Amino acid sequence: MALLPSFIRPTRMAKRSARPTGLPPAGDETVLDAPDDRLSPALVAAARGEYAVAAGLLAATRAGAEWENRDRYARRLAAFARSRPEWYEEWRAAAPEDPGALLVGAQLAVDRAWPSPARAELLREVSPHITAAARADDRDPVPWRIALDHARGSRAGHRYFEELWEAAVRRAPHHYGCHVAALRYLAASWHGSHHACLDFADRAAQDAPAGSLVQALPARAAFGYLTDGCGPEVPRARLDAAADRAIGLSGHFPEADPWPAEVRNKLLYVLLRLDRREDARTQLRLIGPYATSFPWERFSDDPLGHFLRLREHLLTAGPRPLPAGLITAPGDPLGEHGGHVRADDH
Known part of the structure; x- marks a missing residue:
């Protein structure tokens, strides 16, 4: 498939304590970038x-x-x-x-x-x-x-x-890491061409099996758009479709599983930017104790603390809007598309 028609952080962990089934873990149970059992x-x-x-x-x-x-x-x-x-x-x-x-x-x-x-x-x-x-x-x-x-x-x-x-x-053909590398290249080469990134991501996801991580690629492209603040507007329906595809992928994995944790953390951010609170709360439950540096390191030097603050607000604030600092980078105004993320981040 052509790109276009022509073309560590160390894990942080604290002691665990008993929690009622179905509730998100307490802050002292949450881990950052937890390795799997292998x-x-x-x-x-x-x-x-x-x-x-x-x-x-x-x-x-x-x-x-x-x-x-x-x-x-x-x-x-x-x-x-x-x-x-x-x-x-x-x-x-x-x-x-x-x-x-x-x-x-x-x-x-x-x-x-x-x-x-x-x-x-x-x-x-x-x-x-x-x-x-x-x-x-x-x-x-x-x-x-x-x-x-x-x-x-x-x-x-x-x-x-x-x-x-x-x-x-x-x-x-469906290796997720290679697809993310290609998406990043598109973002860096045609900065602001979020339609090109979404076109590539959508085609890749359509070709990939239902349980492939490539199903999360459109949501990653949507993340780039929502955090960039440049280029022509992307229709809301397209962003929702990208999020829905990632929600479907998330449902293929068990709750509180470290393997899809980064996909779910990124999806959580996209859902919050789209003001889909109930869907975001569902992803919080599926994330369980597994916070990841991406995407929260984009907005704070303390990604675990940022995740915990955002989660606490989401679970206790009801319909009140999220503070701008939880979903945009420090010093960036909360514009229509949020704060700026460097297109060449590694």
Whole structure:
């Protein structure tokens, strides 16, 4: 599918206490960016300086072609390695050809270059890391997702990006990470062309299976529109349709499940901006204790605290409007489309 017709935060957790069934968890039960039961042991071992559990986890995702899990785990392991690199350096030294080590290394190299003012230049120097990860397993779409992010950050042209995109979707036609990378590229390349982003997201979701995370892509495009404040107006019905599609996806997963937590947190924001309070409260119940940095880090340096304040207001304020600071970035006026979010955020 063509892009156009032509074209870590560490987990924060406090003690749990008993709560009546069906009610949202208390603030001291809520966690931020909680790892699932497979990733958690790998992070615990990495904190001890051991890499074998992480290597085994990524090997299992590769053997089972679990590309969504592989992508998510590689991101989290690279984020951990960025602040605690010793265990990763030992892994790379012991197994330099391990596809998992190469994948984490490619993600880590991009992550390290991204915050720099010289991002584009630095990213061009890390291309060999991505090439090595891609060559380690030709089936794996995750190095191609990293390559798509790399191309956006290095300001690659449309033709080159399309070549990467076609290679990525040949390997996994409905890989969510690759689709998010493409959506971000569209937003960065045609800033303000939210119709183009929604067109791409809608086509991708229509082609994807009902339980695929790609069903949440239109809501992510709607999030970009609602937080950007530029470009022509998008009809309300289209935004509602994007939210409805994500609601349908959310219903495919169990309540209080860490796997769809980011999708549900993002959907919660979209529903609040659309003033769909009851739908938002339903998503709060489904989110349970699993807050995520995205999207709340866009509006506060304390995403967990921001989520808790927003939840408290939503559950206790009745029909009263949400304070502007809960749904817009600090210092941004609450205009028709809200505060500004950088189109090139990593």
